[in-house]
Amino acid sequence: MDKKNLRAEILEKRKNISREELEKKSSSIAKSLFSTDYYKRSNYIMAYIDFRNEVKTEEIIKTALKEGKNVVIPISVVENKQLILSQLFDYDKELEASTYGILEPKSEFVREIHPELIDLILVPGVAFDRRGYRIGYGGGYYDRFLSKIHKSVPKVALAFNIQITHHIKEGKYDIPVDYVITEDEIIKAKRIP
């Protein structure tokens, strides 16, 4: 199946997850993340702010902040499809709906951070395969961003089971993630060299 149809098919399935299930599955994904070494070791986490029935990240962000970790979120720059990073201190106070309807920091709370500081990246997406390849919304924001990040920084996708697909044909800019955490398992990306 081509990328466009696969994207549409999975988005349709994800739309049908109830609020209750969304909360429950997201919470179990958060718990799995907390159990990993890369989460425990992290000090600067780049987290996305969920929209449109993505795995919710509110609990992850609030827990990480409580544990004294630094949390950084992306701001979309539409003109050049780049992501700017901003440090978040208070999830409930600092955010407002912005580009694409995604929550971003209000202007007075933008605190720009250099990408080199990041030591764990939580990646959103529409579909993933077990090698860590990904389909997003088609903007190329994360591929562009990840191309600037050192290979050693763990890239962890959060996804519901229904977002795991057999095979995604990789494009020339695609940067695979290292792990995909779902409500049922932690998939360590297997890539045949």
Ligand SMILES: Nc1nc2c(c(=O)[nH]1)N(C=O)[C@@H](CNc1ccc(C(=O)N[C@@H](CCC(=O)O)C(=O)O)cc1)CN2
């Ligand atoms: N939570 C979250 N934040 C994120 C992303 C994400 O996937 N999830 N992104 C990941 O990159 C970036 C935003 N990317 C987006 C790209 C396109 C559309 C969008 O609405 N596209 C139109 C179709 C456009 C077209 O094809 O003409 C649509 O879906 O209706 C939304 C977000 C940055 N922040």
Ligand SMILES: Nc1ncnc2c1ncn2[C@@H]1O[C@H](COP(=O)(O)OP(=O)(O)OP(=O)(O)O)[C@@H](O)[C@H]1O
């Ligand atoms: N590193 C890059 N440099 C230049 N162009 C890029 C880069 N990464 C992606 N692109 C371009 O961005 C466009 C969208 O890419 P793609 O279809 O892979 O997006 P996606 O992964 O589905 O979306 P997103 O990353 O926004 O979730 C493509 O035209 C692609 O060529």
